[in-house]
Amino acid sequence: MKILNIVFCLMFVLFAGLQYNDPDPYVWMPIYLYSAVLCLLASRNRFYPKWYIAGILVYLAYAIYKFFDQNGVEDWFTKHHAENLAETMKATKPWIEETREFFGLFICIGALGINYFYAKRKRA
Secondary structure (H helix, E strand, O other): OHHHHHHHHHHHHHHHHHHHHOOOHHHHHHHHHHHHHHHHHHHOOOOOHHHHHHHHHHHHHHHHHHHHOOOOHHHHHHOOOOOOOOOOOOOOOHHHHHHHHHHHHHHHHHHHHHHHHHHHHHHO
16 A cells, blocks of 8 residues: 555656646646645555545545536537547647546545545554
């Protein structure tokens, strides 16, 4: 579990760094850094289930918004026929940017969820 959390932490720090040139880094840097800090703490065997739940709920609410937003995941899937998200890293089409952000949120949710269930199992 320690190695997985170190990998998650490094990945989230990298994701946060890549937001530097994004139009809204003030939103995405804290999202990724929050997950990075919690994964770093978990790698040191310090678990905070309430913080995981808080993050998961906020990320899930934002992901639902990203899904149904104009140019969101639903539009990407229905109107743009699930166009390739990795074709170019420059997101010139808003539905590609929104969909990438949606999946980024789910990576954060996954990491926090893994730590939440691990912490609960460890306490039992």
